[in-house]
Amino acid sequence: PDGYTISRTQANVINALYDIYELTDLRPVEKDSLQALLELFDQASHDPAKDTFHFDAGAQAELDQHLTDLLENQQDKIDADVLKGIKGLVLPREAEIVGVYQASMMVKMPDIFMPMSMAQGLSGLGEGVQGIALRIDDAYMADKFVAKVLPQLDENWFLTTWSEQYASFFAIINQQRVMMYFVLSLIVLISAFSMMAVMFTVTIQKKKEIGVMKALGATPGQITRVFLYQGTILGFAGSLLGVLLGNLIIYFRGGVQELFRHAGFDPFSKVTGSNVLPAHMDFREQFFIALMGLILCVFASFVPAFFASRSDAAKSLRNL
Numbered sequence: 001p002d003g004y005t006i007s008r009t010q011a012n013v014i015n016a017l018y019d020i021y022e023l024t025d026l027r028p029v030e031k032d033s034l035q036a037l038l039e040l041f042d043q044a045s046h047d048p049a050k051d052t053f054h055f056d057a058g059a060q061a062e063l064d065q066h067l068t069d070l071l072e073n074q075q076d077k078i079d080a081d082v083l084k085g086i087k088g089l090v091l092p093r094e095a096e097i098v099g100v101y102q103a104s105m106m107v108k109m110p111d112i113f114m115p116m117s118m119a120q121g122l123s124g125l126g127e128g129v130q131g132i133a134l135r136i137d138d139a140y141m142a143d144k145f146v147a148k149v150l151p152q153l154d155e156n157w158f159l160t161t162w163s164e165q166y167a168s169f170f171a172i173i174n175q176q177r178v179m180m181y182f183v184l185s186l187i188v189l190i191s192a193f194s195m196m197a198v199m200f201t202v203t204i205q206k207k208k209e210i211g212v213m214k215a216l217g218a219t220p221g222q223i224t225r226v227f228l229y230q231g232t233i234l235g236f237a238g239s240l241l242g243v244l245l246g247n248l249i250i251y252f253r254g255g256v257q258e259l260f261r262h263a264g265f266d267p268f269s270k271v272t273g274s275n276v277l278p279a280h281m282d283f284r285e286q287f288f289i290a291l292m293g294l295i296l297c298v299f300a301s302f303v304p305a306f307f308a309s310r311s312d313a314a315k316s317l318r319n320l
Helices: 008-021 028-042 059-072 075-087 116-123 139-152 167-205 207-215 220-251 253-262 267-272 283-309 313-317
Strands: 004-006 045-047 052-055
Touching: 028 059, 167 207, 167 220, 167 283, 207 220, 220 253, 220 283
Parallel strands: none
Antiparallel strands: 004 052, 045 052
């Protein structure tokens, strides 16, 4: 009840087991039993006066059990257990490849599409699955969908949206959208200044006509409206042609990208992970940009029209 004590002679027998434990040809089962036996022996307390080793209560039963395991370790039984484990492994199966597809690196898709029963057998899941993918109609409602569904699931389940998986990609897209609006605004502003330069050129070329109109009694407001109408027509035509040409390029973007690819220039595939640059047509944004271009063109034509209407008729007729 108060423990178990062994003599020095018995301890020397156990010490010999350390050398046996260092051997490399031991079977894993034998090595595990030896390790447990030696760990138990390391816990014994040594009495220098009597040169004995004392174990705690219950240690004798553990020592006897480990020694019994070492004696009963039979090769046939071990081999049978190993064979049983090998049979439990998933063996390869033959399958026919019917097609090869290129997945986008920005969309979480499986590497292989196969029947569920075959996938469960190869992965050793039985009737289980590793996960379920859901597609909802409105991608912007994904967070609300998760907040509504997650409380109804078991605690072992977790939901992850596409935007959370590719948060860095979404951040890049948002930065590109900001830069795109900035660049488009600069383009429209430069176009407005170009329109102003054109209208100044027209007023200089039409000096005689302006003088004739003023000599016939045209008011400054009427002359201003003439150039405003011209600027409005040019702005409307330019905005309309720009929208149509942009939509045409987007519609045939695959062919345009293929031409760039043959020329050795194709940065879009590396960024988006797809052969064709993805595009979403937002007609409200197109209308807003076209309207902004038209308004700026009208304002740009107003400045030269104002100076033309204030010109001196006599000097205009002398072409000064």
